Amino acid sequence: MFDFIKYKYVSISFSLILIAIGFGVTFGKYGGFATSLDFDGGLRAVVEFPKNVERKNLEEYFSSKNLEAVLVLMDKDKNDYQIDIGLGSVDQIKELYLQKKGKDSIEAKQASAIDALIGLLQEDFKLEKKKILSANQVGSVVGAELTSTGISLLSLTLFFIMIYLSFRFQFKFALGAILALIHDLVITIAFIGFFQIKPSVPIIAALLTLLGYSINDTIVVFDRIRENAGNLRDAFSQIINISINQTLARTFNTSVATLISVVAIIIGGAVELYDFAYVLTFGIILGTFSSVFIAAPLVDIYDTLSKRWKRS
Amino acid sequence: MKSVQWIFVPILVVASSLTLLYPNFAERELELAVRKEFNQLPEETRKDLLSNFAERWKTDYNPKGDWQIEPDPSVFPEQDYYLVKGRFITSAKINQLSQENQELILEPKNKLRPTLVEEYIFGGRPLAIRLGLDLQGGMRVVLKGDFDDYTSKLKDSYTKEIEELTKKKADVALSEKERKEAQDKLKEIESYFELTPGRKLAELEKAKLIIDNRLTNQNLTEPQVRIQKDQDSIEVSLPGVSNSSQILDIIRNTETVEYRLREPSDSNANSRGIYHDAIELEEMKLMNQGKREETEIVRFQNIVKQKLGKDEQDKFLEAMEKKYNIPEKYKLYVKWSRANNPKASLLPREFVVLERAISLDGKDMRNARESYDQNRLTYYVSFSLTSQGAEKFFDITSKNVGRQLAIVWGDKVISDPVIRSPIAGGNAQIDGEFGQKEATDLANVISEGALPIPLNVLEMRFIGPTLGIESIEVGLKAVLLGFALVIVFMLVIYRLSGLVADIALLVNVIVLMALLSLMGFTLTLPGFAGIILTVGMAVDANVIIYERIKEELAAGKHVSAAVAQGFENAFWTIMDSNVTTLISGILMIKLGNGPIKGFAITLCWGIITSLFTSLFLSRMIMDLLVNKFGVRKLRIGFKKLESKNV
Numbered sequence: 001m002f003d004f005i006k007y008k009y010v011s012i013s014f015s016l017i018l019i020a021i022g023f024g025v026t027f028g029k030y031g032g033f034a035t036s037l038d039f040d041g042g043l044r045a046v047v048e049f050p051k052n053v054e055r056k057n058l059e060e061y062f063s064s065k066n067l068e069a070v071l072v073l074m075d076k077d078k079n080d081y082q083i084d085i086g087l088g089s090v091d092q093i094k095e096l097y098l099q100k101k102g103k104d105s106i107e108a109k110q111a112s113a114i115d116a117l118i119g120l121l122q123e124d125f126k127l128e129k130k131k132i133l134s135a136n137q138v139g140s141v142v143g144a145e146l147t148s149t150g151i152s153l154l155s156l157t158l159f160f161i162m163i164y165l166s167f168r169f170q171f172k173f174a175l176g177a178i179l180a181l182i183h184d185l186v187i188t189i190a191f192i193g194f195f196q197i198k199p200s201v202p203i204i205a206a207l208l209t210l211l212g213y214s215i216n217d218t219i220v221v222f223d224r225i226r227e228n229a230g231n232l233r234d235a236f237s238q239i240i241n242i243s244i245n246q247t248l249a250r251t252f253n254t255s256v257a258t259l260i261s262v263v264a265i266i267i268g269g270a271v272e273l274y275d276f277a278y279v280l281t282f283g284i285i286l287g288t289f290s291s292v293f294i295a296a297p298l299v300d301i302y303d304t305l306s307k308r309w310k311r312s
Numbered sequence: 313m314k315s316v317q318w319i320f321v322p323i324l325v326v327a328s329s330l331t332l333l334y335p336n337f338a339e340r341e342l343e344l345a346v347r348k349e350f351n352q353l354p355e356e357t358r359k360d361l362l363s364n365f366a367e368r369w370k371t372d373y374n375p376k377g378d379w380q381i382e383p384d385p386s387v388f389p390e391q392d393y394y395l396v397k398g399r400f401i402t403s404a405k406i407n408q409l410s411q412e413n414q415e416l417i418l419e420p421k422n423k424l425r426p427t428l429v430e431e432y433i434f435g436g437r438p439l440a441i442r443l444g445l446d447l448q449g450g451m452r453v454v455l456k457g458d459f460d461d462y463t464s465k466l467k468d469s470y471t472k473e474i475e476e477l478t479k480k481k482a483d484v485a486l487s488e489k490e491r492k493e494a495q496d497k498l499k500e501i502e503s504y505f506e507l508t509p510g511r512k513l514a515e516l517e518k519a520k521l522i523i524d525n526r527l528t529n530q531n532l533t534e535p536q537v538r539i540q541k542d543q544d545s546i547e548v549s550l551p552g553v554s555n556s557s558q559i560l561d562i563i564r565n566t567e568t569v570e571y572r573l574r575e576p577s578d579s580n581a582n583s584r585g586i587y588h589d590a591i592e593l594e595e596m597k598l599m600n601q602g603k604r605e606e607t608e609i610v611r612f613q614n615i616v617k618q619k620l621g622k623d624e625q626d627k628f629l630e631a632m633e634k635k636y637n638i639p640e641k642y643k644l645y646v647k648w649s650r651a652n653n654p655k656a657s658l659l660p661r662e663f664v665v666l667e668r669a670i671s672l673d674g675k676d677m678r679n680a681r682e683s684y685d686q687n688r689l690t691y692y693v694s695f696s697l698t699s700q701g702a703e704k705f706f707d708i709t710s711k712n713v714g715r716q717l718a719i720v721w722g723d724k725v726i727s728d729p730v731i732r733s734p735i736a737g738g739n740a741q742i743d744g745e746f747g748q749k750e751a752t753d754l755a756n757v758i759s760e761g762a763l764p765i766p767l768n769v770l771e772m773r774f775i776g777p778t779l780g781i782e783s784i785e786v787g788l789k790a791v792l793l794g795f796a797l798v799i800v801f802m803l804v805i806y807r808l809s810g811l812v813a814d815i816a817l818l819v820n821v822i823v824l825m826a827l828l829s830l831m832g833f834t835l836t837l838p839g840f841a842g843i844i845l846t847v848g849m850a851v852d853a854n855v856i857i858y859e860r861i862k863e864e865l866a867a868g869k870h871v872s873a874a875v876a877q878g879f880e881n882a883f884w885t886i887m888d889s890n891v892t893t894l895i896s897g898i899l900m901i902k903l904g905n906g907p908i909k910g911f912a913i914t915l916c917w918g919i920i921t922s923l924f925t926s927l928f929l930s931r932m933i934m935d936l937l938v939n940k941f942g943v944r945k946l947r948i949g950f951k952k953l954e955s956k957n958v
Contacts, residue, residue, distance in 0.1 A: 136540050153903045157896045164895060168888055177892075205841035205911050208900070212845050212893045212915060219889035220856060227881075250852075250859040257801055257855070258848035261794030268790025276841070 022190020
């Protein structure tokens with residue numbers, strides 16, 4: 001039997017270090033999270049390119065200019081491409097346009113980002129105006145909706161889960177579960193920042209999946225603790241430890257089974273779902289880790305502290 | 313649960329689920345309606361259109377040749393449709409066919425013939441699971457706000473006030489101060505008609521909210537609506553919409569609710585207004601000659617019945633306005649009712665001439681609710697007025713006693729009661745020949761508000777899936793591979809019990825999919841994520857149970873006791889973990905939108921189905937195995953655990 005409680009400070013420190021590294025790299029090295037059109041909005045243009053321009057050429061063009069562009073072939077016959085450029089590249093585009101037009105060009109100075117993009121494309125590909133089929137600054141779909149509802153959603157969810165758990169268990173369990181949940185969320189977000197994964201709809205889905213999975217995992221351990229707590233011969237920390245060990249086989253088997261189905265996405269080669277699968281793989285491992293090493297030990301810490309308060 | 317009869321419950325559930333899912337996999341027939349007007353096109357054009365259709369049929373629409381079409385697409389069909397037969401005909405495909413061959417195919421009349429299941433059990437309602445825009449493509453529509461129309465409508469509502477103020481301004485009998493006041497007020501009103509970008513944006517925001525609500529009411533799970541600020545337009549993405557023009561109508565519906573006074577009747581007791589009488593006289597003449605079909609009202613009804621669109625209706629009314637010399641001050645409307653039979657459909661029955669000036673509009677009304685009138689056996693809509701609205705309403709009703717005040721809903725006059733006495737108090741109701749649905753719709757329009765600006769279609773495009781068909785196929789294979797691996801994993805670890813878990817898992821997915829298709833749910837990528845999580849939770853539940861049974865066996869219990877005890881012990885654990893997840897799921901449905909909602913819906917139903925399969929189905933099978941078939945040894949895990957006191 002492994003003594004999980006004994007090493008609780010080690011595991012909690014480990015988590016805190018992970019969080020520190022994740023956010024340190026995110027903000028220190030990259031200056032924040034990756035941007036994406038879905039999340040932050042950006043520029044979108046649909047352009048009819050000359051027949052000799054292929055996707056490869058376009059990709060080279062944008063990468064040589066250090067612009068991150070997502071290309072979608074809209075119409076094969078006409079060679080129409082949709083070009084999505086995230087907000088992160090807006091300054092770069094303006095800069096490039098200014099270089100092209102000359103430092104003193106009033107036209108370039110006053111140009112909006114979208115004008116600059118059109119201007120650049122027109123000059124570099126010798127396009128007529130009418131070949132630019134549409135060009136817009138698009139707003140964010142996901143980002144705006146999520147930031148407005150996300151926080152209230154999360155706090156309400158935590159609140160209701162807390163009520164349910166306080167009712168079914170005790171307050172200390174509710175607190176432990178919620179803290180473990182926040183822990184999982186924060187680390188996963190740090191992970192997303194660390195690897196500069198572009199926020200997108202599938203990533204949101206992965207985060208939500210993780211939330212569901214993580215709560216589930218924690219509750220199973222807690223349930224066992226509650227059951228064993230009737231047996232008061234042992235100290236509370238001892239009970240926690242026994243319970244974690246008793247549920248270990250279940251925790252392990254479940255995690256493996258769920259991991260199998262997620263890893264299959266990566267093995268199966270569904271490239272567009274890779275980010276989703278990575279976040280989920282990480283999240284499942286993390287969720288398992290937190291239910292064993294974080295949630296229950298936190299309950300133990302709270303229990304010890306509250307007893308100490310009562311005595312003093 | 314010892315009774316064997318209970319086994320019929322899961323069998324029944326699975327059987328009905330499979331029945332529900334059948335239309336998804338069955339061979340289906342699609343009627344692609346052709347335009348009757350096609351034959352009036354020049355022969356050259358017709359040939360081109362047909363050969364283009366035939367060409368694209370082979371290369372784009374049906375490259376693998378999975379579907380059959382009758383007659384050959386290069387031939388114009390004798391019946392008024394092409395019949396396409398095949399499996400997996402998606403609504404995206406139907407859309408594509410219709411949109412790209414608009415001169416040949418009449419989209420609103422396309423019909424996916426119901427399968428037997430749909431025909432007999434659901435009265436023809438389609439049952440297939442719809443795929444989201446991100447999976448199968450769909451429609452993307454950009455709608456531009458028509459601010460000119462908006463201002464002209466706004467001007468309509470101020471006609472009277474402007475008229476009075478202009479008179480006041482020029483009235484020499486009034487004091488300098490009063491005239492100045494009138495002039496200032498006029499200026500203020502004029503400033504309402506100037507639209508700053510900020511005001512435009514505010515109107516667009518309002519429109520966006522209303523469109524969002526309307527689409528949600530249409531059972532579209534993940535429509536995306538966003539504003540394109542610099543174009544004064546709204547972009548709407550519609551996943552898997554099979555009838556884009558119908559949805560488009562719903563989005564663009566500028567249905568408002570307004571009160572307008574009818575033209576005054578002259579002294580003659582039978583008269584209902586000069587212009588109304590003139591129209592009626594004409595109708596009578598034709599009726600007397602036995603030419604009922606030629607009367608304007610019947611012709612108008614035909615326009616409506618043939619679904620020729622609002623533009624045709626407007627054209628018709630404009631022509632009539634000219635014909636009868638209806639002055640600028642008035643506007644021609646049509647009153648819709650059900651004739652004498654309450655079950656008859658709502659149709660235009662009478663032309664009415666109303667004042668162009670709006671007496672009271674939707675902005676003045678709020679809190680509408682539909683109610684049932686026991687005495688008259690019909691629905692009505694009651695609402696309250698804002699304080700300003702109440703004032704206006706009292707003013708109008710007191711000045712116009714004896715005149716008719718028509719309620720215009722959208723472009724339909726739904727009722728035009730005579731004002732008997734001034735109405736004060738700020739509450740009112742609308743009686744019309746409503747069914748429940750219409751009453752609810754009307755109440756929604758009043759409460760939700762009307763679309764503040766008319767919207768024109770700027771760009772309508774069929775868009776391909778963001779992931780591409782190939783990557784969806786790869787993704788689907790990957791998910792199936794994962795599923796298969798999980799099944800093998802469970803078999804290896806838990807042997808016979810693993811098989812039980814696998815059966816439960818399969819049933820879980822089947823029942824879940826059936827439920828989703830029953831609800832007309834639109835499946836998207838986040839929805840898939842929800843299903844993956846559901847599978848994970850279902851596996852988890854079974855693992856919890858088996859680990860518990862294992863413990864009981866290790867403690868030396870008899871197999872049958874161990875199984876019973878294992879399920880008992882696991883019950884609350886499974887309940888607790890599922891209920892907490894369900895809580896977050898329900899909140900996500902209530903508060904979230906778009907992708908979050910889609911995910912949460914699959915998750916919540918998944919939890920319910922997995923509770924059924926793990927707590928009920930698994931238990932029943934295990935009970936049967938242990939108590940009926942006399943299984944004495946359960947191999948759970950690699951250690952063979954036998955009960956000691958067999």
